[in-house]
Amino acid sequence: MNARSWMVAALALCLGGLTLPVAAETPPVHEYQLDNGMTVLVREDHRAPVAVSMVWYAVGSSYEQRPVTGISHVVEHMMFKGTESRETGEFSRLIAERGGRQNAFTGRDYTGYHQQLAVEHLPLAFELEADRMQNLVFDADEYEREMEVVREERRQRVEDNPTAKFIERFRATAWSASPYGQPVIGWMEDLDRLRLAEVEDWYQRWHGPESATLVVVGAVDPDEVHELAREHFGEVPARDRPEPVPASDIPDPGERSVTVRIPAELPFLALGWRVPTLGSIDLDDEEERGDVYALALLRAVLSGGRAAILPERLEREQGVAVGAGASYSSMSRLQDLFMLSGRPAPDVELDELEAALRDEVRRLKEEPLEEERLERARRQYVADELFSQDSMRAQAMRLGALQSTGIGWEAGERFLEGVQAVTAEDIQRVAQRYLVDDQLTVGRLIPRGQDQADNSGEEE
Structure with a gap:
């Protein structure tokens, strides 16, 4: 049964009033653990000879404290710069030359990097992600250029969008202490004072294999993906993952x-x-x-x-x-x-x-x-x-x-x-x-x- 078929079958069961577990109808998830702490999740989907590969880091804006809000998003931007062996732009060029697509995102609880490409190019995606997981170069000129991009992104998404600006203030009021009260993109005052050394330190602390999950969905063999992950990510040294900032809000009853x-x-x-x-x-x-x-x-x-x-x-x-x-x-x-x-x-x-x-x-x-x-x-x-x-x-x-x-x-x-x-x-x-x-x-x-x-x- 292919992926589309199991989805239609599961939908028919649910909408027919049955309460059978939907998960029983879906292709299984195969989970592996590398010696350095990296988790690997694989689900087969053979509708097309392609795969989606994602590397997730368990760090986002809810791990931040003022005055360094927005730093997870800034690291996301810097991850597309050069490494010790590759120049800025080479990552994107290599994926595009093989007909693939790639991008990244930052959320409150995680940062993710993903590629969609033909299955035979999956080793390249792993090689590139493993490279920037450990060998990213923090160049001062590249950093200043990228910070201008980040500030402009904030101006367009928040400062020039009344509803977004309102929701930002609303969330800041709703939470006394929870980091969910601060914006993912950061406060502009914090972005203006953020320093390159802080960004590099954030990368070193939070972007190791012990904080990472590799997710692959596509026309793949799970055990082969595991072996490929061990080959490319297995030798990346683990780091000491710090404890997140206190996450619970301060009890403050009252509207x-x-x-x-x-x-x-x-x-x-x-x-x-x-x-x-x-x-x-x-x-x-x-x-x-x-x-x-x-x-x-x-x-x-x-x-x-x-x-x-x-x-x-x-x-x-x-x-x-x-x-x-x-x-x-x-x-x-x-x-x-x-x-x-x-x-x-x-x-x-x-x-x-x-x-x-x-x-x-x-x-x-x-x-x-x-x-x-x-x-x-x-x-x-x-x-x-x-x-x-x-x-x-x-x-x-x-x-x-x-x-x-x-x-x-x-x-x-x-x-x-x-x-x-x-x-x-x-x-x-x-x-x-x-x-x-x-x-x-x-x-x-x-x-x-x-x-x-x-x-x-x-x-x-």
Whole structure:
């Protein structure tokens, strides 16, 4: 059975009302451990004679402390510079000459580097990644040029994007001490003072094999990939991985709020509650896992398609929003935010939209969810999850993210089974337990020049 076939078969089982574990229908994940601590995960997918290769480092912005925010992202940029044996640009040129594609990304909990290329070129990808894992050169001129690129990236993505700038301030307010309150790209003040020596030290501390996971998905033999990994990565010396910064937020009960007044075309509202994730709980605790599954499905109940609660009631029935939705990342390393957000309809005040959102939360706590609505959300959630994993790259992304956050790829294999078991009572329970004012942050984006009567909490 090929990868597309198992996905369709699993989808049919789930949407047919059965609760068979989806993981039983998927090609297995083969896990290996190199002597230097590097983890290797391999999944076969023979739809095409290609492979996706990813090297993940378990370090991201949540490992940082001021005044060095953004440093993980800066290292990502520097990893495309030269090594002791290769000039800047040679990595990209060698992959492109063989018809491959390559890129990288930085998140809160990890940094990843990936290539998609014909299977016969997999040894080259391993060779290049092993080279920059241990032999990166930190040239001062290259660093200064790259820092200009990073600053411009921040200006375009954040400074010139009112919603992104608002969400950055909102998250900083929601967390007293959790590193999830700082932006992945870093604060501009920190980027301006960051020094090359600090960046090189960050690379040396966090980018060794003991912090790395190699993920390969494609038309490969798992044991052959293991041997190839041993050949190229096995001799890279392990380093002493430091302890991450304290990760938990300081208990600070009480609702928080922030009002951001900046140039913008439209107002925006966000409500965020601090809630558990798979990475922040005891995975052996069935009740805690059940809460995360229920929160994940609650997000779909509220925002999973046009038939979900928020689009149906706030947009079409009440007409108080031109867009309203929910978001929640269940597979984060630390506690995260369960968020409701939206833009008010013309001539609707932010207070009216906030009241409507709070009313939906109140209803979730007081009234058990209709079984028909719950089942529709469950089916939509399962379908979205399965189809999102249809590509080799998406499969590799999921495996690498789960492993790098410390959750472990096995928890992801069990996730859909857990979601399928969520009941209306579970939804009501987590709404009552977690969507409470003591864990709430309210954020309002008000276009500068509007509603100047109340300047409390103003952010310039």
